[in-house]
Amino acid sequence: MTILAIETSCDETAVAILRGSERPSGSDLLASEVASQIAEHEKFGGVVPEVASRNHLAQLPRLLGRAIASANTTINKIDAFAATSGPGLASSLLVGNSAAKGLAIGAGKPFLAINHLEGHLLSPFFGSKKIEPNIGLVVSGGHTLLVNVRGVGDYEILGRTLDDAAGEAFDKVAKLLGLGYPGGPEIEMRAQKGDAKKFELPRSMLNSGDLNFSFSGLKTAVRYLLPVILSRADTASPARTEGSREIREDACEVPRFARDDSVVSDLCASFQQAVIDVLREKSLRALQQTKSRRLTLSGGVSCNRALRENLCATCQKNGIEFLVAEPWLCTDNAAMIAFVAMLRSENGNVSNLADEIDPNLALA
Numbered sequence: 001m002t003i004l005a006i007e008t009s010c011d012e013t014a015v016a017i018l019r020g021s022e023r024p025s026g027s028d029l030l031a032s033e034v035a036s037q038i039a040e041h042e043k044f045g046g047v048v049p050e051v052a053s054r055n056h057l058a059q060l061p062r063l064l065g066r067a068i069a070s071a072n073t074t075i076n077k078i079d080a081f082a083a084t085s086g087p088g089l090a091s092s093l094l095v096g097n098s099a100a101k102g103l104a105i106g107a108g109k110p111f112l113a114i115n116h117l118e119g120h121l122l123s124p125f126f127g128s129k130k131i132e133p134n135i136g137l138v139v140s141g142g143h144t145l146l147v148n149v150r151g152v153g154d155y156e157i158l159g160r161t162l163d164d165a166a167g168e169a170f171d172k173v174a175k176l177l178g179l180g181y182p183g184g185p186e187i188e189m190r191a192q193k194g195d196a197k198k199f200e201l202p203r204s205m206l207n208s209g210d211l212n213f214s215f216s217g218l219k220t221a222v223r224y225l226l227p228v229i230l231s232r233a234d235t236a237s238p239a240r241t242e243g244s245r246e247i248r249e250d251a252c253e254v255p256r257f258a259r260d261d262s263v264v265s266d267l268c269a270s271f272q273q274a275v276i277d278v279l280r281e282k283s284l285r286a287l288q289q290t291k292s293r294r295l296t297l298s299g300g301v302s303c304n305r306a307l308r309e310n311l312c313a314t315c316q317k318n319g320i321e322f323l324v325a326e327p328w329l330c331t332d333n334a335a336m337i338a339f340v341a342m343l344r345s346e347n348g349n350v351s352n353l354a355d356e357i358d359p360n361l362a363l364a
Ligand code: KG4
Pocket: 010, 139, 140, 141, 142, 143, 166, 167, 168, 170, 171, 182, 183, 184, 185, 188, 299, 300, 301, 302, 303, 304, 305, 330, 331, 332
């Protein structure tokens, strides 16, 4: 069984070809092509849907050609075609979905519509034949989820963010600080040089009694700190006061922070630690509640080394198995979509060609 999968849910155009194998490793990745659109969206400070879908359309034929060539195969030798059908940007999902459906019709082969979140969720098991039960922490730009995974397609959502996703918080805080897009890698880079204890930031909903998250308060706390830091960094300029805080008139001129690198690094480190602390504590509680002995981490934010190391050390200390995919499988890609399609088709699942994309597609 050889599957070709297309991923176009947001700002990455991706094509992968995965072949099933009898070996214990389960499958062979024959090709994985990803064309990032970061440069196109960076100037806007975030993803512009119209720009994203136009780029998917322009990139897809080239990526399909490259994937077929590097897999040393032909369209006729593909046994099934898969595409992300949600959640994501409607106009972007439509591009990959329509292309995969068209290829399936042309080749007379089955089509599989795959949930993007399921792609992330199962990515720590990439290549394996079996999905072991686990608590899955999915942290991406659009979602923060704690999921009780009992098997393929058997998911129970234990907790989710009530406002911003973890990755969204990284992106918004980076924007406040005048750093580049996407914010996660920018913040991580600066956090490495910073003191995480320098600024006291909130660990929201830690005692909420449930497994939900909230990151917008943390972002707001950073926003309120900025004028204070700025006035400290430039005492020569006039400032006005409001309550106990000093507010500079030009507090929005974020590039000024570049003058004091260490303050930015400390703020990035403090922010990153606040996110990690909440993710770790809620994950531990989910493991306790379900009596699970296995934690998986996935989604773009799971590229973050400090998060990976913190969760790995915590799991080791508590006798819990910890699984996380290699960084290239953590951000959006089509290999994870092909992997889910492979597992699903082995279970006899096929999608209806008339099924529509769903920008709000639920995982469970
Ligand atoms: O999974 P993903 O590629 O796309 C979505 O499905 O949303 O995740 C993208 C998110 C962005 O918010 C980005 O800032 C974040 O992942 N991210 C990181 C890191 N690399 C990417 N966040 C923290 N640290 C990183 N190293």
